[in-house]
Amino acid sequence: MSAPHASAAGVVTLTIGYLYPSVLSQYGDWGNVRCLQQRCHWRGIDVEILPLEVGTAIEASAVDFFFMGGGADSQQRLIARDLVMAKGDAIREAIDAGSVALLICAGYQMWGRRYRPFRGDDLEGLGIFDAETIHWAAEEKVTIRDITSAGRGRMVGNVVVEWEGTTLVGFENHGGRTYLGAGARPLGRVVVGAGNNGKDHTEGAIVRHAYGTYLHGPLLPKNPALADHLIRLALQRRYGEVPFPPLDDGLEGQAREVALHLHR
Amino acid sequence: MSPTAAGLVALEAGKGTRWLLRRSGRGGTSLPGLIAERIHPRLAGELAQGIRNGSLLITGTNGKTTSTRMIVAALRGAGLIPLTNREGSNMLRGITTTLVAAASWRGRLPASDQLIGVFEVDEGHLPAVIDALSPRMLLITNLFRDQLDRYFEVDFVASLWATAFQRLPAATTLILNADDPLVAYLGESVSNPVLYYGLEDGRWGRSQLQHSADSRRCPRCASDLQYSRSFYAHLGHYACAACGWHRPTPRLSAWDVEIGGLEGSTIKLQTPWGPQTLEVPLPGLFNAYNAIAAAATAYSLGVRPDAVKAAVGDVPGAFGRLERFELDGRRVLLALVKNPSSFDQVTEILLRNRSTLRLVLALNDNGQDSRDVSWIWDVAIEQLCGRLAWVIASGHRAADLALRLKYAGVLEGPPDGRPALSTMPVLADAVDEGLRRTPPGEELTIIATYTAMWALRERFVRRGHLAPFWQA
Numbered sequence: 126m127s128a129p130h131a132s133a134a135g136v137v138t139l140t141i142g143y144l145y146p147s148v149l150s151q152y153g154d155w156g157n158v159r160c161l162q163q164r165c166h167w168r169g170i171d172v173e174i175l176p177l178e179v180g181t182a183i184e185a186s187a188v189d190f191f192f193m194g195g196g197a198d199s200q201q202r203l204i205a206r207d208l209v210m211a212k213g214d215a216i217r218e219a220i221d222a223g224s225v226a227l228l229i230c231a232g233y234q235m236w237g238r239r240y241r242p243f244r245g246d247d248l249e250g251l252g253i254f255d256a257e258t259i260h261w262a263a264e265e266k267v268t269i270r271d272i273t274s275a276g277r278g279r280m281v282g283n284v285v286v287e288w289e290g291t292t293l294v295g296f297e298n299h300g301g302r303t304y305l306g307a308g309a310r311p312l313g314r315v316v317v318g319a320g321n322n323g324k325d326h327t328e329g330a331i332v333r334h335a336y337g338t339y340l341h342g343p344l345l346p347k348n349p350a351l352a353d354h355l356i357r358l359a360l361q362r363r364y365g366e367v368p369f370p371p372l373d374d375g376l377e378g379q380a381r382e383v384a385l386h387l388h389r
Numbered sequence: 390m391s392p393t394a395a396g397l398v399a400l401e402a403g404k405g406t407r408w409l410l411r412r413s414g415r416g417g418t419s420l421p422g423l424i425a426e427r428i429h430p431r432l433a434g435e436l437a438q439g440i441r442n443g444s445l446l447i448t449g450t451n452g453k454t455t456s457t458r459m460i461v462a463a464l465r466g467a468g469l470i471p472l473t474n475r476e477g478s479n480m481l482r483g484i485t486t487t488l489v490a491a492a493s494w495r496g497r498l499p500a501s502d503q504l505i506g507v508f509e510v511d512e513g514h515l516p517a518v519i520d521a522l523s524p525r526m527l528l529i530t531n532l533f534r535d536q537l538d539r540y541f542e543v544d545f546v547a548s549l550w551a552t553a554f555q556r557l558p559a560a561t562t563l564i565l566n567a568d569d570p571l572v573a574y575l576g577e578s579v580s581n582p583v584l585y586y587g588l589e590d591g592r593w594g595r596s597q598l599q600h601s602a603d604s605r606r607c608p609r610c611a612s613d614l615q616y617s618r619s620f621y622a623h624l625g626h627y628a629c630a631a632c633g634w635h636r637p638t639p640r641l642s643a644w645d646v647e648i649g650g651l652e653g654s655t656i657k658l659q660t661p662w663g664p665q666t667l668e669v670p671l672p673g674l675f676n677a678y679n680a681i682a683a684a685a686t687a688y689s690l691g692v693r694p695d696a697v698k699a700a701v702g703d704v705p706g707a708f709g710r711l712e713r714f715e716l717d718g719r720r721v722l723l724a725l726v727k728n729p730s731s732f733d734q735v736t737e738i739l740l741r742n743r744s745t746l747r748l749v750l751a752l753n754d755n756g757q758d759s760r761d762v763s764w765i766w767d768v769a770i771e772q773l774c775g776r777l778a779w780v781i782a783s784g785h786r787a788a789d790l791a792l793r794l795k796y797a798g799v800l801e802g803p804p805d806g807r808p809a810l811s812t813m814p815v816l817a818d819a820v821d822e823g824l825r826r827t828p829p830g831e832e833l834t835i836i837a838t839y840t841a842m843w844a845l846r847e848r849f850v851r852r853g854h855l856a857p858f859w860q861a
Contacts (some may be wrong), residue, residue, distance in 0.1 A: 147605055151534060151542065156766030156796070161798050196648050197542035203611055275545070282760070296761045326728075341763045346792050379812065380788035387754075 126341055137367050138171040142188035144212075144232065145204045146176050154194030154229050157341030158350055161190070166371055170360070179207040183215040189359040190225045191216065192200075193232030194340060195298075198242040198260075201231050205248045207234055213251055220253060225359040229344065233329065233337030234258040234301055242299065243269055254330045254337055255308030258301040261381040275300075281312065283387040284318030284340055286328045291347045294317065294384035295340025303339075305330055312338050317389055333356050347384055349377045392435040393495035400436070400496055401428035403489035418478040422485030429659055433481060434521045436488040437506060438497035440472060443685065444506030444522045448515050449530030449572070451731050452679040453479070455671065455710065456530060457509040459683035462700035467692040468502040477509045481518050493738040505690075509516045512546055516553035527557070528564040528686045530678065532571045534764075547571045554579050564686050566678070567639040568624040574608035576637065586685040587639035589659075590646045593674065594618035594625055611633045620674060621737075641685045646677050649712065650742045656680060664689050668702045671713055673738045675731075709842040711738070716854050718829040725842045728759075731768040732836075736772050739834060746777055746834045749823040750794075751784035751816055751841035758838040762786045770797040777808035779826065783819035784823070784841045787812045816844055 143158055150338045162172045177183060208216075220226060225235070237256035240248045243263050261278035262269050269275045279300045286293040293313060302322035305311060311321070312329025320328035320339065329338035335357065338344065345352040349372070360367050392400060403425030410420065413832045425432050437444055447457045461471045474487040487508075512516045512532070519527075529550075533542050552564075553573060563579065566572045567587035576583040577820055588594075595618075605623065607614050612631035617623035628635035645657035653670040654677045669680040680701045687697045706712055709725035724739070726732040739746060754760050770793055772779075777799060782790040794800055800810050813819040820835065827833040837845060847853040 152761070153763030153766030156763070156793075157798050159766070163798070192680065194662045197544050199542075199544050199611070200606075203606070259606075296763060298761060343763055346766075347789075374793045374856050376812075377789065379684055380792045383786065 126303070130378055134323045137169075138173055138359065139165050139189050140173045140175060140187055141190045142175045142177050142183065143194055144177045144191060144193035145179065146194075148180060148200050148204055149194040149196040149231060151197075152195045152230070152341045153343045154341060157194070157227060157229070157345045157352075158192055160343065160345040160349075161192075164349070164352055164372065165356060168358075168368075168370060170367070174311070177212070179204055180211070183212050183219075185215040185218040185222065185224075188219055188224055189363060190355070191227070191335075193226075193235070195230030195232065197231075198245070201235060201240065201242070201248060202245065205235060205250075209225060209249050209251055216234060216251060217253065220335050223334060223358075223362040225355050225362075226253075227344075227355060228335065228337040229341065230299055233339065234303065236335065236337055237258070237303065237330075240301060240304075253335055254332055255306035256303050256330055256337075257306070258303040260300045261302055262300065264302060269348045279340075280319035280323055281387045282318055282386065284320070284328070285316040285385060286313040286320070286340070287316055288313035288316075288351070291350060291384065293338075293351060294381055295338075295342040295343065295344050295347070298341060299339050301310055303330075306331070312336060323373055325352050342384070347377060349374050392432065393429075396432050397496055399432045401491060401494065402428055403432075403485065404458055404494065405459050406484065407490060408560075410536065418512055419480065419482045419486060421489050422482035425489055426482050426485050431521070433485040434486055434523075435491050436485075436496060436498065437522045439492070439496075440504050440506045441500075442469065442505035443525035443724045444508060445526040445528065445690070446508050446510045446515070446518060446522070446524045447528045447530070447686075448510040448512050449566075450512060450533040450728065452530040452675060452682065453509045455676060455679040455704065455706070456528065456683045456686070457507060459680060459701050459704050460528075460686050461690045462506050463683065463687035464505055464507065464690070464721075465699045466696035467690075468503060469505045470499070470501050471505055471507045472498070473507045474509055476799070479685060481521055484508050484510070484518060484522070491555070492599060498772055500548050511548075516549055519553045519557060523558050524561060525558075526562045526564065526686065526689065528682055529567045529572045530567065530682050531566055531622075531624065533728055539646060543571060547575065551575055551578055554581075556830065557581060561810045562689055564614075564637050564682065566587045566624070566682065567637050568620060568626070569613060569752060570608055570623065570627055570636070573637055574634075577609075577634075584641060584661075584689055585637045585639040586616040586641040586681050587636070587643070588624075588640070588678070588681070588733075589642040589644045590618060591618075593646060594620045601688045607632060607634055621734060624678075639783065641681070641688070641730050642831040643677065643681050646674070648672075648677065650675060651713075651738065651809045652682075656683065660685075660688060662694060665698070667698055670702065670704065671706055672742075673734055675734050681760050682762070684780075709837070709846060711735070712851070714837055716849070718826060719827045720830075720832040721824075721849075722832060722834045723842065724834065724836045726836055726838060729764055732768040733772075735836060736769070740772060743832070744776065746773075747823065747827050747832065747838075748773075748777055748780045749819050749833065750782055750790050751819065751837035751845070752782075752786040752790045753784045753838050754786050755840040760842050765790065765793045768793075770794060770799060773797065773799050775806075779809040779811075780822055781811045781813055781819045783816050784838065785814065787814040788817075817848060818839060820848070821843065
């Protein structure tokens with residue numbers, strides 16, 4: 126592989142705060158972090174990954190890029206209090222100062238105002254996105270008894286989203302329906318799939334440099350334009366413009382092409 | 390007891406469907422049962438009442454096919470006649486297909502005193518099968534994440550099982566893997582007899598959990614589990630510092646496990662039936678677990694230890710599980726992978742056996758493979774760095790595999806040491822190309838997901854290199 130290396134190797138470092146890697150580690154979402162790491166590495170940019178578990182303190186100015194992945198309701202419950210009570214202020218401060226965030230699925234839901242699961246109490250979210258999520262079974266007041274009834278209202282399948290004049294591809298698998306308020310802008314418009322709630326054709330949310338989405342896949346490897354966009358945003362805050370040579374994205378392009386033509 | 394009138398109609402429809410499928414040269418594994426079930430949902434239960442010695446169920450994410458085969462062989466060795474869903478799929482409809490095939494047109498099963506039901510059950514369908522069959526015994530091998538698009542998270546599956554266990558007959562014995570916290574915890578909430586099995590050999594395991602571990606939380610209080618030993622995925626010796634819940638001490642334990650590469654392993658067991666030794670002709674720690682699970686089940690059913698030993702020692706590998714054969718003067722090794730933990734296990738065995746691999750990797754995204762291919766990012770593909778001569782990515786999602794290999798760094802290295810990557814989505818092309826590149830006498834490794842493996846195997850069977858799986 127031709128891996129261009131920037132001349133200023135080593136002096137530029139991207140610090141990624143990986144929220145709850147030991148709890149929210151399903152669905153291959155870790156692949157997003159791997160993608161950021163490699164695309165920086167191939168350009169001679171250093172990457173430091175800070176695992177931010179329950180109880181880990183955050184220094185707002187140290188984190189250029191927050192990442193949080195997907196997980197089950199029970200796992201969301203484990204981290205909800207720590208996220209909102211212990212880390213909330215530092216995260217809000219960092220986002221206000223221009224830090225980037227990529228939140229997938231459960232992570233996206235928890236950065237909204239509130240999540241209502243299909244059983245148990247509501248979970249308060251960070252409120253960075255003006256968005257509320259309600260599990261489909263809670264919204265429709267249905268009792269889930271087995272695999273078949275659990276699958277009925279779930280939004281599962283391949284997704285294509287219009288984003289900034291191009292498309293994002295991924296796979297969604299969520300029971301929660303997210304509704305955006307006036308203060309949140311959607312990430313994109315759904316072409317194939319359910320997106321935020323299966324009703325209004327919106328997918329994800331953007332506030333400042335925080336990006337929330339339901340797309341697994343993982344998202345970034347097959348959407349290198351978004352990966353690079355987020356890396357540049359994150360580096361700009363600390364370093365201004367840095368050399369950012371293009372990479373050979375031939376394999377990424379092939380995988381995108383396949384994903385664009387999958388059945389739902 | 391005979392089926393009801395509705396049952397007889399359903400039985401007739403099922404038998405007719407099966408006959409038609411057979412005539413057209415297809416082995417129907419689900420359809421006859423599905424049709425019969427639609428007509429009369431209680432048919433499986435009504436027919437199963439004719440099984441004189443009752444039924445046992447085997448479930449879990451990985452290892453159920455191999456464990457079932459070992460148990461069937463052991464019971465046969467003990468003089469019983471096992472009725473098993475070798476032909477039928479492992480959903481309720483598949484078990485119904487098996488029962489429909491075995492029953493007479495009047496709904497009678499062979500009136501043998503030796504008949505016993507041994508059914509492999511898909512983990513998502515366990516509650517339905519428990520309700521239909523009221524089993525006398527239940528073996529659970531493990532619970533890993535598998536096909537999240539179908540079954541969601543492991544916690545959810547475990548909660549469905551726990552609910553279904555409340556409806557088990559009081560005398561049903563549970564055989565549970567003590568080393569899997571999610572499975573072991575199921576034994577806490579039932580009053581049924583439980584036999585735990587587990588691995589005690591101190592030489593196995595590491596102190597760190599693998600990335601593919603799904604359950605790092607105490608199932609009782611959700612705090613972090615502390616592992617003093619981790620075998621693979623989330624199997625190991627664990628305890629919760631917060632609430633004190635810990636791995637139950639297994640009454641049947643393997644205190645000495647010798648693994649010999651691809652050749653198999655020797656296991657020394659401590660059991661309530663005295664010390665035993667098993668020789669397992671299948672590779673890897675996961676097959677050692679399968680043997681321990683099968684032995685625990687067979688002993689509990691009263692099978693003599695020598696019959697168990699003979700059955701375990703004689704078991705052929707299940708469909709595509711590290712099968713080896715010769716093709717055009719090359720050796721071919723087929724390895725089925727289903728989820729991150731089975732992929733990691735297979736890779737570990739292959740790399741222990743060889744320093745470099747010539748590899749065809751095939752990823753499909755049909756329903757049986759998992760439609761979501763994200764899971765390949767949770768596989769420790771990084772292990773393959775520096776260990777590949779070349780690699781061909783194949784299957785519907787070949788391009789996704791290629792991308793995963795790229796981001797794992799597998800394709801990097803000094804200019805003369807970079808493994809070449811080819812992307813060839815058509816399986817037949819990939820295998821032909823792989824064989825062409827493999828020098829005579831050398832080995833080609835093929836790792837494939839379920840439907841890709843199925844297609845490949847069928848091709849090898851057609852060419853006469855392999856026996857059909859139902860004869861294997």
